[in-house]
Amino acid sequence: MLFVELIVKGLVYGCMYAMMAVGLTLVYGLLRILHIAHAGVFALGAYMVVTVANATGSLAAGFLVALVVSALAGMAIYRLAYQPILGHPPFVPMVVSIGLFIVMQEAFRMIFGAYGIAFDTNPWYVATISPGGITFNYVEIAMVIASVVLLLGFGLFAGLTRAGIAWRATVTDPQMATSFGVDPVRVRYLNFMFGSALAGIAGGLVGLLNNYVEPTMGGLVSYKALAIIVLGGLGSVRGTLIASLILGVVESFGTIYLADVFDRDAIGFLFLIVVLMVRPQGLLGRK
């Protein structure tokens, strides 16, 4: 029973990681930037949900605001931070991204206070169901539903719509896509918009799950998401999704069986390093 429970709980976390990691993969696939500041967007989303929900009493309003604000923030990050330095070697945008992340984190600390904010009421946190003997609270259920719906929606968008096809073409071969009349800049905005909205929602959900929102909450999740996109072979959405679920499960088992040796947050990276030693191209990457 424990075995099944660990797998299921791991998959729930995996869904949350997937929402974070897909945004990172999209940015990496398009611009070859390790977008560490994605963590800031995640925390921003959480703050939007908690402040709006506490002010209006409506979680739905909170998530709506988080969605819009995160998407806009993502587009602003592209325009203000990355666009001016696109021609530079990868080290430069990476350092910019780290700088931006620190600035965002400190800004949250100044605006919202260093000690974090709790939800006034958090009905999803207390309500639980126990299908098959495993107990979930409603936030965990919401996390799974949100990630499946959003990622599936994204898959359909990328596969079926004109804009989605233009986006895929740009990721595969920017020059070719440009010569077919796709505007690469618009695709980039779309990319940041979508990836950041996902991160913002994930942030809100994790805020609910911890019943607490704090300035540094984005850090660990996004570092793990970086590990995930590397495991997934960098730049592959499918690989990222699978790697997210795997990491969720590995962590869930590691927390139980490695508890005396490593803390939870180190397990993902330990796994990453072991995998890279054996398969330098990542778990699912091609050579």
Place this chain on the structure above:
Amino acid sequence: MTVLARIDDLHISFGGVAAANGVSFTVNQGEFLAVIGPNGAGKTTALRMVAGLLKPDSGRIFLGDRDVTGLPAYARVRLGLGFTHQIVRPFYSFTTIENVMLAAGHYQTGSPWRALTSRSRDAARKRAHAILERIGLAGQAEKSPRALPLGQRKRLEVARAIALDPKLLLLDEPLAGLSSAEATTMADLIRTLPGEGITVVLVEHNLGEVLRVADRLVVLDAGKVLAEGVPAEVMKRADVRQAYTGVV
């Protein structure tokens, strides 16, 4: 005649397509061997396997008596192999002469300890300068490779390879992209190398220049050696002419 290098039954395929399907030939000490063949015959692939830049699926490569099949490229360089890339790869953050210096001081590169304790770059600079002078780039010594036109970058690539004192030099299309005057100058330059103890294997499309300068030809077609021998005789053969239909 001493055999300097022996290429034995090399196979490699990319995505199911065989780019080398049993390539075998030998390189004799002091000769100027040209590897030719129509587009897609596998010339560059064969050369890159000899250089250690590609790993053959099967087959062996010998340098002298030594089996170098498993050695990485840099180790083959340390055994006396030099090569130039079809698309030039200078160090863009270095000046022209620094590019050649790094190769000219290669004996200091082998052990990190030796590298750490060697402070003077004068000897390397002197040698590099002599090589640049000989190859006609002395005036460009302090410029960035970015500032050089393609013809000069190609010469820089050859200069860098010569500076390694190779016993065997592999040249991958050094004439490609050059004007006919430049190509002639370059071919003349390469022709002088065997006289200095550098055996040359040249992969080249420019048949006119190849036939003018090479001692011996290996003709590849569809990943196999089609013919081998003295240029005049090889080019008379019907199968060679057929492989080249439309080219010659």
Place this chain on the structure above:
Amino acid sequence: MSAYIASLVSVIGINMILALGLNIISGFCGQVSLGHAAFYGIGAYTAAYLCKLGVPLPLTLLAGTIMAGAIGIVVGLTSLRVRDDFLAVTTMGIGFVFLGFVRKQKWLGGELGISGIPGSGLDPVVYAGLILLFAAAVIVFSLWLKRSWMGFTFDAVADDEDAARTVGVNVSTYKLTAFGIGTALAGLAGGLYIYFARIILPDTFDFVQSIAILTMVVIGGTGSVWGVVAATIGLTLLPEVSRAAADYRLLIFGAMLMLVMRFSPGGLAGLATMLKRRKAAPKEVP
């Protein structure tokens, strides 16, 4: 020299050794590392553990240096196997694995770290002088390395690995050498730190510390010894100069990282050469 000045000098010296070590890895050899603080921690924990067993100072420093360098070489082995972008994430991961490990080890004090470390036996002022002496030696070594044939070879590896192989450079050996030297220096800094702080906590060696060290290197100018030295002094003194700067230290670091990369990716050193060039040849078009 007052106790306050002595502690300031000690911190500057330690930071300098850390930053110059990272500069050898990232600046000279072009390998990204986002986990430098872990090696600082390895040096510190090794030295502290031995120190509490009664091992004398020179040996604890040596052990910390060797331990950090040896583990650094193992980490360097991954750098040989993975692409550039993987390396940034892998080295970041090393930092988390290190922290996640020491936090769970009772024999290393767990979350509480190691406290009650015996002092160096030297007067704090003399000890600050000793740290400064080590820092000076590291500066001299960095300058030597940069001008040696090894520095030249590192430049080549940083520029184009494939081209470096073409001229017979064993790229793997050189990368490992850079990792080994750089992380050993971080270990030395860790060893020096314990006699100064007398207590070590896991969080001293976290990701933020790695970023702080990276900031010193990037702001000084990756690869420039004097630039990194200047940036280390400036950034270490910054929080001391004003209360506001202390409160917003991280904010200032982050903003500086962004602005420097945007306007002068070569850091202070890049800025200096740019100005010099402009003075020397006002009409020159780059």
